[in-house]
Amino acid sequence: MRNKIKSIKLLIKKSDLDAVLISSVSNIVYLTDYCGFSYFEREAFLVITNKENYLITDGRYSEAVSDILGFELLEVSSTRRLEHIFKYLSEEKKIKKIGIEENNITVTESKKLKKYFRAMPVPDLQNLRIIKDEDEISKIEKACKLGDEAFDFILGKIKKGVTEQELAFEIEFFIKRKGANISFPPIVAFGANSSIPHHNTSDQKLKTNDPVLLDFGVKYQNYCSDMTRTIFFGKADEKFKKMYRTVLNAQQLTIEQLNNLTIAKKQIKASYVDNIARKHITDQGFPTIPHSLGHGIGIEVHEQPRLSPKSKDILKEGMVFSIEPGIYIQGYGGVRIEDLVVLEKNASRLLTHSPKHLIET
């Protein structure tokens, strides 16, 4: 935690600010290790100055946050509203130039802030969590391991007549019984539903010769995993096998080249990596991937970097991201295979280890 706060203090100095206002829940979790605030409502802010760290929240959380080290609590109440606290920080603590997360602060909030501060964007706050330290990587790795266990478990539950929702629950309950959480509601798609990349898991029953797409993740000690496997319930025909083979080859080719680039210590453009898989798929006559090839992951399921055709990101040591090519044929079905990778000093390393040969069951 201390190093993370230190990086904020450096940012304050570098950007010539009096303070930084942290508003996104994920950055609050990152900087405090406290994960009790809602992602759905604004319940807290951090204000970090050169010397001091403040945590602004209300009475519902005062006791729970009292053991966060290094932060002074400024409690919002019906008599001391948020505006009063902003005024106090501006007038008593002489905070004038404050850096904000522009991609998180709403227009309404920005108007309030402007009454008391000169608020300015700090784009670096969007990338605050892009490089993971050892501790973070080890948490993501544990989340991945639990995900692999869940996949192994769920294979035993795939039988004729089971519904998508039932399988999704089995995945969720398995993960929760292990003392972890899901990082997002599991996507389970049977048959033609698998051609919808983000299918809403339904009551559809499994039939013979349905593809089964399973996309799920674990949240372990605030860190997420994410993986996708597509299996075939029955005997796959040549059309499906070709789709599957193409996706798998696209992924393996990408991982191989990523590894080579890492070993060669070359600069790795995220858009270049995206194109390896994308080109392989279209070269085989399939439609292009209708989403990015991959995304960073950490406290959030989707974070920086982005592996997409237009991405400007450069992939570096300590980044953890997904590689998830897919082919989707509307009305027929889809195949996606997704793994997480961490870039290390001399290699890229897979964090998910579930089998990837075509499972026909």
Place this chain on the structure above:
Amino acid sequence: MRNKIKSIKLLIKKSDLDAVLISSVSNIVYLTDYCGFSYFEREAFLVITNKENYLITDGRYSEAVSDILGFELLEVSSTRRLEHIFKYLSEEKKIKKIGIEENNITVTESKKLKKYFRAMPVPDLQNLRIIKDEDEISKIEKACKLGDEAFDFILGKIKKGVTEQELAFEIEFFIKRKGANISFPPIVAFGANSSIPHHNTSDQKLKTNDPVLLDFGVKYQNYCSDMTRTIFFGKADEKFKKMYRTVLNAQQLTIEQLNNLTIAKKQIKASYVDNIARKHITDQGFPTIPHSLGHGIGIEVHEQPRLSPKSKDILKEGMVFSIEPGIYIQGYGGVRIEDLVVLEKNASRLLTHSPKHLIET
């Protein structure tokens, strides 16, 4: 759905706008009945003009949203980015003055919008969902009924040594097995933890003479319930009994007066209702409620109106909200009792029906 869209068209006319941009996921669910978009990331917008309705999203959702009636899909892709779509709407569809949800649009988004539109706040969008129609109330009622069943079920699971987390899982799994979802992660607090209004459910084990605070809700067909009960594991002493009695009386007094005001067809200020319970609690020598007395509920667990000392809301027919007084003594424990109420033409009606006498088990 049609009436809801119509209310937006009226708003456009009334506010002299060319269009309204809907960005909050809850309002998108409200207007389309489609609930597949993430609450964590921006994945879709609605643009509603006098004549047309557009749904902006990306390829992951194109197939899933294709059966939403009355909306034309504008698909974001790597070659047709969001800015291109904004440009198209501005230049081809002549949308210039666009109303936005200022409390939802971020500063970054606002800057993008300003390149193509004159964006202006539409405060009414914050209250779009404040009055519930019959269909919505019946969904909330069904969610409440499932919540009552979950409470009845969980009473049988409260035994020495069980952990808070285990009980929280039992509540969640019960609700999910019934085909519904949780509206938020259940709060289960034993002993002194019950003095933290939003306690993070932990691995603490239940001991004899612990209060047990259970705060949970159901999401049924996109609509939420919310309820809290506090029971006592063992034999409550006079101190706890007095706390319990005071909270229960505060709630009953509030509901009674709310009912009288409804029957008398008086204007009902939310702050006045808040004060009934608040005053009763402080009059008995207890600390004031460290949160609002209540909150509206619907697609979100917390929405308009707010029942708090500073609220300007007026309570009206069709509003559904919680009444949840509480007393919290740090290091000792807390009591909260929460029910949902709907205001009808001639009365207020309770939607949650779990028992409220002090259960000692």
